[in-house]
Amino acid sequence: MTLLKWRDEFSLGIPEVDHEHRELVRAINSVHEVLDESPSSAEASSALGEIHAQISAHFALEEKNMQARRYPAYTEHKRDHEALLDEIREIMDECERALPYGREAFSAKLNSWFETHFRTHDARLHRFLLDSANRH
Amino acid sequence: MSWLKRRLRALYEHAEDGVERVFGPEWNPMRQLGALGWLLFWIIAGSGLYLYIFFDTGVTQAYESIRSLTYEQWWAGGIMRSLHRYASDALVAVAIVHMLREFAFDRLRGPRWFAWITGLVVLGFVYVCGITGYWMVWDRLAQYVAVTTSELLDRLPLFVEPIARNFLGDLYLSGRFFTLMVYVHIAAPLLMLLFMWVHIMRYAEAKVTPARGLSWSTAGMLLALSLIWPAVSQPPADLGHVPTVLGLDWFYLPLYPVIDRWGVTAVWLAALATSIVLVLLPWVGRRRRAGIAVVHLDNCNGCGRCVEDCPFSAITLEPRSDGAPFAQQVLVNAAHCVACGICAGACPTATPFRRATALVPGIELPDDPLSRLREEILARGAKLEGTQRVVVLTCQHGATVPESPSVAVIQTPCVGMVPPPFIDFVLARKIADGVLLAGCRERECYHRLGYEWTEQRIAAKRDPNLRERVSRDRVGVSWAAPTQSALRRAELELFQRELAGGSPAPRSGLNPWRRARLHGGVAWRTLGQALAYSCAAALLAYFSIAPRHEVLGPKLAMVNLSFSQAGRLKEPCTALTPAELAKLPINMRRPRDCRRERWPIEVQLVINGELMLSGRYAPAGLWSDGPSTVYKRFAVPAGQTTLSVRLRDSGRVEGFDYTRSATVDLETAQNLVIDFHAEQGGFSIH
Numbered sequence: 059m060t061l062l063k064w065r066d067e068f069s070l071g072i073p074e075v076d077h078e079h080r081e082l083v084r085a086i087n088s089v090h091e092v093l094d095e096s097p098s099s100a101e102a103s104s105a106l107g108e109i110h111a112q113i114s115a116h117f118a119l120e121e122k123n124m125q126a127r128r129y130p131a132y133t134e135h136k137r138d139h140e141a142l143l144d145e146i147r148e149i150m151d152e153c154e155r156a157l158p159y160g161r162e163a164f165s166a167k168l169n170s171w172f173e174t175h176f177r178t179h180d181a182r183l184h185r186f187l188l189d190s191a192n193r194h
Numbered sequence: 195m196s197w198l199k200r201r202l203r204a205l206y207e208h209a210e211d212g213v214e215r216v217f218g219p220e221w222n223p224m225r226q227l228g229a230l231g232w233l234l235f236w237i238i239a240g241s242g243l244y245l246y247i248f249f250d251t252g253v254t255q256a257y258e259s260i261r262s263l264t265y266e267q268w269w270a271g272g273i274m275r276s277l278h279r280y281a282s283d284a285l286v287a288v289a290i291v292h293m294l295r296e297f298a299f300d301r302l303r304g305p306r307w308f309a310w311i312t313g314l315v316v317l318g319f320v321y322v323c324g325i326t327g328y329w330m331v332w333d334r335l336a337q338y339v340a341v342t343t344s345e346l347l348d349r350l351p352l353f354v355e356p357i358a359r360n361f362l363g364d365l366y367l368s369g370r371f372f373t374l375m376v377y378v379h380i381a382a383p384l385l386m387l388l389f390m391w392v393h394i395m396r397y398a399e400a401k402v403t404p405a406r407g408l409s410w411s412t413a414g415m416l417l418a419l420s421l422i423w424p425a426v427s428q429p430p431a432d433l434g435h436v437p438t439v440l441g442l443d444w445f446y447l448p449l450y451p452v453i454d455r456w457g458v459t460a461v462w463l464a465a466l467a468t469s470i471v472l473v474l475l476p477w478v479g480r481r482r483r484a485g486i487a488v489v490h491l492d493n494c495n496g497c498g499r500c501v502e503d504c505p506f507s508a509i510t511l512e513p514r515s516d517g518a519p520f521a522q523q524v525l526v527n528a529a530h531c532v533a534c535g536i537c538a539g540a541c542p543t544a545t546p547f548r549r550a551t552a553l554v555p556g557i558e559l560p561d562d563p564l565s566r567l568r569e570e571i572l573a574r575g576a577k578l579e580g581t582q583r584v585v586v587l588t589c590q591h592g593a594t595v596p597e598s599p600s601v602a603v604i605q606t607p608c609v610g611m612v613p614p615p616f617i618d619f620v621l622a623r624k625i626a627d628g629v630l631l632a633g634c635r636e637r638e639c640y641h642r643l644g645y646e647w648t649e650q651r652i653a654a655k656r657d658p659n660l661r662e663r664v665s666r667d668r669v670g671v672s673w674a675a676p677t678q679s680a681l682r683r684a685e686l687e688l689f690q691r692e693l694a695g696g697s698p699a700p701r702s703g704l705n706p707w708r709r710a711r712l713h714g715g716v717a718w719r720t721l722g723q724a725l726a727y728s729c730a731a732a733l734l735a736y737f738s739i740a741p742r743h744e745v746l747g748p749k750l751a752m753v754n755l756s757f758s759q760a761g762r763l764k765e766p767c768t769a770l771t772p773a774e775l776a777k778l779p780i781n782m783r784r785p786r787d788c789r790r791e792r793w794p795i796e797v798q799l800v801i802n803g804e805l806m807l808s809g810r811y812a813p814a815g816l817w818s819d820g821p822s823t824v825y826k827r828f829a830v831p832a833g834q835t836t837l838s839v840r841l842r843d844s845g846r847v848e849g850f851d852y853t854r855s856a857t858v859d860l861e862t863a864q865n866l867v868i869d870f871h872a873e874q875g876g877f878s879i880h
Binding site for chain 1 (some may be wrong): 319465496544546
């Protein structure tokens with residue numbers, strides 16, 4: 059089963075950011091499957107490490123875009139990014155400590171973060187970008 | 195050369211240990227010499243603008259206007275004048291200490307040649323500004339500077355008529371010369387400012403303002419010095435006499451006594467040789483350059499963090515080249531990259547939690563890949579023993595760290611290359627109990643910004659930050675120069691003791707021992723600084739006017755032989771016959787045909803029966819059709835003197851075309867001029 063589903067309403071209108079969003083959703087789903095198959099703890103944690111690196115890079119890019127456009131809600135948005143990165147680091151540590159890591163817990167955490175983040179922060183950023191595009 | 199460099203480096207390091215103890219790392223003037231130079235420049239520019247309002251251009255007005263500024267307006271103009279002088283002297287001192295330091299610390303190789311060379315240009319402008327500045331005051335020192343500088347310039351094949359002739363006597367000098375000087379004295383600093391900007395252009399976050407406290411206290415020192423020991427003029431210039439003994443500004447004019455002794459040609463050659471050596475220094479004994487940073491496009495989305503962090507502006511964001519759906523990617527400029535690795539430390543994909551094989555960040559050094567750093571940490575960490583196991587990540591330029599069973603030391607090009615997730619990794623995977631980042635002297639990174647970025651990343655003030663969840667009790671930083679290995683050992687020991695839980699005081703911030711080290715003995719530090727400023731002020735004041743230089747020995751006078759005279763034509767003109775004229779094209783017909791070449795002139799000067807000069811002077815010009823020029827000075831004993839001067843300008847073999855003999859009673863230091871004007875009957879002595 060897939061954990062996350064990309065929906066077009068998630069789209070921000072910045073092609074590179076949307077591309078990475080889709081990539082991320084795919085990567086997270088594949089990690090989810092790795093966890094599903096109950097591999098060794100090292101394998102699971104390095105798969106998560108991979109995701110962590112990818113998300114870090116994605117956030118760095120999105121943050122650059124926000125700053126370049128003087129997005130007023132940058133601080134809150136970034137705080138939410140940091141929260142997810144912390145969360146994934148937490149999961150990586152838990153994974154190191156004991157396996158099988160609760161797949162349901164993983165799903166629940168990531169699912170709720172992404173749903174909320176897409177619905178609130180990203181949607182707000184999207185509106186801001188549309189508005190500023192219309193102004194020009 | 196490398197021996198000299200090592201000795202000089204050791205000298206600097208030891209001196210800086212002392213300076214750092216007195217000033218603290220933040221105010222340490224040695225680590226912000228360039229910024230101090232900028233501060234001094236603005237002080238000089240500001241005071242110079244004020245002086246410009248009151249300066250009069252004219253042979254007597256120049257001196258008079260400055261005199262009245264100094265005495266009648268001592269409370270403003272006088273202070274401005276003193277600030278102008280002392281800040282300029284300090285600028286020379288700061289620039290030279292700065293230059294030698296960059297040399298000693300080997301910060302001129304590779305891409306850093308650019309700042310070295312442009313810095314030399316700036317230094318050249320500093321001297322042009324200083325010399326023209328002394329010229330404008332038109333006191334006896336100015337007179338000496340004017341004559342000697344003119345002689346120096348006349349040595350170059352630039353001017354047919356020697357500039358030095360302007361200073362033979364008051365009759366020769368025009369007030370317009372001071373207008374010219376004002377222009378040069380304004381244009382030179384403007385050009386200098388341009389080169390100062392070029393000098394730092396390639397440096398990200400170049401420091402152009404010193405720490406605030408240091409700025410204020412430096413300005414305060416200059417102001418105090420200006421009040422206690424104001425800069426004054428020497429007696430007014432008097433072209434009828436030669437200055438005998440002068441107080442010299444040894445910051446700007448150290449070469450002038452050398453010119454007096456060795457002559458202009460020797461000094462030009464020495465200056466040329468020195469300049470060539472200085473210009474070539476960045477390429478002398480060049481070592482193999484480490485491979486510059488490489489970009490792995492598969493891991494680069496163009497987030498630009500490495501661009502922000504690169505201290506040498508070597509990375510730029512460029513349009514995507516590989517078809518991936520990103521707008522940008524980064525590109526490394528090989529001419530700027532010094533292979534410090536700080537970019538790798540900034541890359542968000544540089545995390546060791548990834549699979550070992552996949553640890554390829556968006557940008558890194560090919561000679562020091564992060565995958566190897568990870569392997570080394572794992573391999574060396576596995577052998578650590580005890581309860582206070584520490585992984586120390588060092589750089590190549592700071593104090594060494596002793597290894598022990600509980601301490602693994604891993605060297606990187608710069609601690610700024612260590613991505614914060616590596617610290618998280620060591621602690622989370624329990625590879626060690628603590629991570630110590632051990633770099634150069636505090637605030638003094640060989641690669642410029644490794645210190646700042648490391649501190650800010652650990653304090654979570656800069657991305658990529660060390661995650662809040664990483665316990666700061668287990669992360670240490672230690673900044674120490676190679677001469678501070680005792681400090682380094684002490685900090686490592688303290689860190690290990692803390693890891694063992696032996697820290698009695700409640701924690702406040704990172705590494706409390708460092709704060710203790712800074713705040714030790716405020717009274718002593720204040721006293722030390724007061725002493726340092728007093729010494730600096732005393733040195734500035736003293737060498738701006740002393741020791742005195744004897745230009746002309748006692749009981750001597752100066753005889754100048756200076757004139758221009760065109761030798762006669764070698765061949766007389768011939769009249770063309772009508773037949774010859776008819777052969778020429780219409781526009782080239784002329785009644786007489788003249789060859790342009792002239793005879794060289796021959797001159798002899800006999801003083802008190804002794805033949806002082808016997809010379810041939812070739813005509814100027816590519817076709818040898820210009821005037822011949824003589825400019826010679828002779829120091830002779832004062833008193834009754836017989837002079838005899840002879841000139842041949844017609845190419846004859848024997849005898850002279852003009853002669854003049856006279857007996858004069860020379861006063862001490864009199865500046866006697868022997869000039870020549872054929873239309874006024876030949877030689878004149880006055």
